[in-house]
Amino acid sequence: MSRPLVRLLGQGVRWASSLRGGGSAFPGLFMEKLHPGFVAEELAKLPRGVVVISGTNGKTTTTKMTVQLLRSQGLRVFTNRTGSNFVRGVAASLLAEMDAFGRLDADVAVLELDEAHAVHFVKQVRPRICLLLNVMRDQLDRFGEIDTTRRMLRQVALATTETVVLNREDPRIAGLAEDLPAGTGVSWFGLSDALRPMFPSDDDMRDGLRQVDPGEQDSQVPSTQRPDADVVLRAVNARTVELEVRGAAHEATVDLYGVYNQYNAAAALAASLQVLGDDADVPALVAELGSVTPAFGRGETITVEDKPLQLLLVKNPAGFRLSLASASAQDYATMIAINDQYADGRDVSWLWDVDFDSLRAGGVDVVSGVRAWDMALRLDYDLVRVGTVEPELEDALKQFIAQSGERPMRIFCTYTAMLSLRKILGGMTHVAAI
Amino acid sequence: MVENTAAPLRIVQLYPRDMNIYGDWGNTLTLKRRAERHGLAVEIVDHNPGDPWPEHAELFVGGGGQDSGQFRVAEDLQAVAPRLLDAVERGVPMLAICGLYQLFGRSFRTGAGETLPGIGIFDLETVGGAERLIGNIVTESPELGTIVGYENHSGLTHLGAGQEPLATVVSGAGNNGEDGTEGARTRNVLGSYLHGSLLPKNPRVADFLLSRALELRGESLPAAPLDDTLAERARDVAASRPR
Numbered sequence: 001m002s003r004p005l006v007r008l009l010g011q012g013v014r015w016a017s018s019l020r021g022g023g024s025a026f027p028g029l030f031m032e033k034l035h036p037g038f039v040a041e042e043l044a045k046l047p048r049g050v051v052v053i054s055g056t057n058g059k060t061t062t063t064k065m066t067v068q069l070l071r072s073q074g075l076r077v078f079t080n081r082t083g084s085n086f087v088r089g090v091a092a093s094l095l096a097e098m099d100a101f102g103r104l105d106a107d108v109a110v111l112e113l114d115e116a117h118a119v120h121f122v123k124q125v126r127p128r129i130c131l132l133l134n135v136m137r138d139q140l141d142r143f144g145e146i147d148t149t150r151r152m153l154r155q156v157a158l159a160t161t162e163t164v165v166l167n168r169e170d171p172r173i174a175g176l177a178e179d180l181p182a183g184t185g186v187s188w189f190g191l192s193d194a195l196r197p198m199f200p201s202d203d204d205m206r207d208g209l210r211q212v213d214p215g216e217q218d219s220q221v222p223s224t225q226r227p228d229a230d231v232v233l234r235a236v237n238a239r240t241v242e243l244e245v246r247g248a249a250h251e252a253t254v255d256l257y258g259v260y261n262q263y264n265a266a267a268a269l270a271a272s273l274q275v276l277g278d279d280a281d282v283p284a285l286v287a288e289l290g291s292v293t294p295a296f297g298r299g300e301t302i303t304v305e306d307k308p309l310q311l312l313l314v315k316n317p318a319g320f321r322l323s324l325a326s327a328s329a330q331d332y333a334t335m336i337a338i339n340d341q342y343a344d345g346r347d348v349s350w351l352w353d354v355d356f357d358s359l360r361a362g363g364v365d366v367v368s369g370v371r372a373w374d375m376a377l378r379l380d381y382d383l384v385r386v387g388t389v390e391p392e393l394e395d396a397l398k399q400f401i402a403q404s405g406e407r408p409m410r411i412f413c414t415y416t417a418m419l420s421l422r423k424i425l426g427g428m429t430h431v432a433a434i
Numbered sequence: 435m436v437e438n439t440a441a442p443l444r445i446v447q448l449y450p451r452d453m454n455i456y457g458d459w460g461n462t463l464t465l466k467r468r469a470e471r472h473g474l475a476v477e478i479v480d481h482n483p484g485d486p487w488p489e490h491a492e493l494f495v496g497g498g499g500q501d502s503g504q505f506r507v508a509e510d511l512q513a514v515a516p517r518l519l520d521a522v523e524r525g526v527p528m529l530a531i532c533g534l535y536q537l538f539g540r541s542f543r544t545g546a547g548e549t550l551p552g553i554g555i556f557d558l559e560t561v562g563g564a565e566r567l568i569g570n571i572v573t574e575s576p577e578l579g580t581i582v583g584y585e586n587h588s589g590l591t592h593l594g595a596g597q598e599p600l601a602t603v604v605s606g607a608g609n610n611g612e613d614g615t616e617g618a619r620t621r622n623v624l625g626s627y628l629h630g631s632l633l634p635k636n637p638r639v640a641d642f643l644l645s646r647a648l649e650l651r652g653e654s655l656p657a658a659p660l661d662d663t664l665a666e667r668a669r670d671v672a673a674s675r676p677r
C-alpha cells in the first residue's frame with residue numbers, strides 16, 4: 001500500500017475511533033500493523049531529531065518543562081500526551097498532529113517514555129538525545145527489580161546517537177556514562193554539595209535508626225571530584241533558585257512545589273541546551289522557567305471554598321519523602337489518600353520506607369483510600385497523631401475541607417486516589433481538564 | 435511492666451544496607467515500638483558485610499535485596515555462620531524475609547545459574563524461577579494464626595523432608611506455588627516471603643519474637659495486650675484485596 005494511503009487510513013481510523021470514544025492507542029495500533037516503520041520514518045525526518053526523557057520520577061513534569069523551554073526559543077515541538085507513551089501511542093499522537101498532506105509540523109520530538117516502553121521504542125527509533133532522570137524503587141511489582149530498571153535505561157543510553165544527559169547525583173544513572181560507546185557525548189546536570197543531602201538515593205535510605213540528615217549520610221565523592229555539570233542547582237530559596245549554567249550564575253523564579261521539581265527544571269534546562277546547541281539563549285531560557293506550571297498531580301493548586309488545596313502525587317518512598325520535606329508541616333492541613341489499584345501498585349509496603357517523623361508536630365488530619373488503615377498504622381508506628389480515618393474518599397475530602405480551618409490544604413495521594421479526588425473536586429469547584 | 439533499669443533489648447538488623455527493599459524497615463520499627471509500648475527499652479544495632487560481629491544480640495531481623503546485594507551478603511554470612519548458628523541453638527529469635535530467608539537455607543541458585551551457598555539454618559533449597567510470584571497473600575500458621583502480607587519473589591523454595599514450614603497458604607503462592615507451604619520455621623527462627631511489611635499487620639508474630647527474646651532473660655512479656663485496632667482493620671482490608 002502506498003504511504004499516503006496508509007496514513008489517510010490511519011487518520012480515518014483515528015477520526016472514527018474518536019467518534020466512538022475509542023482509546024488513544026487504537027489508531028496507532030492500526031498504523032503499526034499496516035506500516036510498521038511509520039513512526040521511525042516520520043520522526044527521522046525531524047531536523048533536530050528525537051529527545052527521549054525517562055527515569056522513575058519526574059518524567060511528566062520534566063517533559064512538559066522541556067517542551068515549553070524549546071517552544072519559547074521558537075522551535076516547533078512534537079510531544080506525546082500523558083498516558084500514551086507506547087510506540088503505538090506515539091504513532092497515534094503523530095497522526096493527530098499531521099496535516100492532510102501528511103506533514104508533521106515540527107523541528108524536534110520530545111517524548112516521555114517509561115523505562116519498559118523506552119526499551120522497545122529505541123529499537124525502532126534511535127534518539128538523538130536522551131535525558132535520564134533517576135532510578136528509584138517504583139512499581140516493583142511490574143518491573144521486578146531496581147537493577148532491571150537500570151538495565152532498561154542503559155539500553156536507552158546505548159541507542160542514543162549524539163548526547164546522553166545524565167543526573168550526576170544518582171549513582172545508578174551516573175554510572176551509565178562508563179558504558180557509552182566512543183563518540184556519544186555526555187552532559188551532566190547536578191546539585192551543589194549543600195543540596196545533595198536533600199536527595200537521598202534509595203541506597204542511603206535506611207541504615208538502622210539513623211535519619212538521612214544533611215552532611216552525615218553523604219559519604220560520597222564531593223562535587224570537585226565529580227564531573228563538571230552543564231547545569232547545577234546551587235540553592236533553593238522561597239520562590240527562586242540559584243542555577244549555575246555552563247559555569248555562570250543565574251537566578252530563576254521557579255514557582256513549583258518542592259525542591260525535586262526545581263531539580264527537574266535543571267534537568268529540562270540541560271536537555272534543552274543540548275537540543276539548541278549554540279543557538280541557546282541562556283538568560284531567556286532561565287527566565288522562561290518562571291512561567292512553567294506543574295503537571296497533573298505534581299503540586300497543582302485548586303481553590304475550594306476560597307482556600308488553596310494542593311494535590312501531591314506520591315508513588316514511591318523517595319518521592320514521598322521529598323514531597324514531605326518540601327514544606328513545613330505545621331503550615332498545612334494534611335490529608336493522605338492511599339489506594340492499591342493496579343495503577344497505584346498493589347503493594348503498599350513502600351509506605352514503610354517513608355519517614356513520617358516530620359508530621360509528628362502537626363499530625364495528619366484525615367487518612368483515606370482503600371489502604372487508609374495501612375496508612376494509619378504506618379503513622380501510628382511513627383508516633384504521628386491521626387485525626388480521622390475514613391476510607392471513602394468523598395466523605396474524607398468533605399471532612400478534611402470542613403476541618404482545615406484557615407490553613408491551606410495539601411493532600412498526598414496515589415494515582416487513582418488523585419483521579420477520584422479531582423473528579424469529586426470537579427463537582428465542587430473549577431478543576432482544570434487533564 | 436518490666437523495669438526500665440534493665441539493659442535495653444538488643445535487636446540486630448542484618449544487612450540493612452544491602453537488604454532493605456520492600457519496607458523491611460517496618461519489621462524493625464514494629465519490634466521497637468511494640469517493645470517500648472510493652473515498657474522495654476530497645477537498642478538497634480546494624481550488621482553490614484565486614485562489620486565486627488555484634489555481641490549479646492537478643493533478636494535478629496533481616497530482609498530482601500537485589501541480586502547484587504545478595505552476593506555480598508552471602509559471603510559475609512559464611513563468615514559469621516558459626517556465631518549465627520550458635521545463636522539459633524540457644525533459641526535466639528530471628529525473622530528472615532525474602533532474600534535473607536533464601537540464604538538461611540542450604541543454597542540459592544540464581545536465575546543466571548550461579549549458586550550461592552546458604553548457611554543451612556533451614557533445610558531448604560531455592561532456585562530462581564522465570565516468573566515472579568507477586569501479590570497479596572494470606573497464610574495460616576498453627577501457632578501464630580492467620581498471617582497476611584504481600585509476596586514478590588522469583589525464587590522457588592522447596593523444603594527438605596523434615597523442615598517445618600512457617601504456615602500453609604490460604605490464598606497466594608507461598609514457597610513455590612505448588613505444595614501449599616509458606617516460609618520455614620526452625621526453633622525460634624522464622625523465615626518468610628511475606629513482606630509488606632510482615633510484622634506491622636501481624637502483631638502476634640512480633641510479640642512471639644519479643645516474648646522469645648525475653649524468655650532467654652528469664653522474663654516474659656507483660657500480660658496486658660496492646661491496642662491493635664489499626665492493625666486489625668488493616669489486616670481485614672489486606673486479606674480482602676485482589677491478588
Ligand SMILES: [Zn+2]
Nearest residue numbers: 498532586629
Ligand atoms: Zn519480597
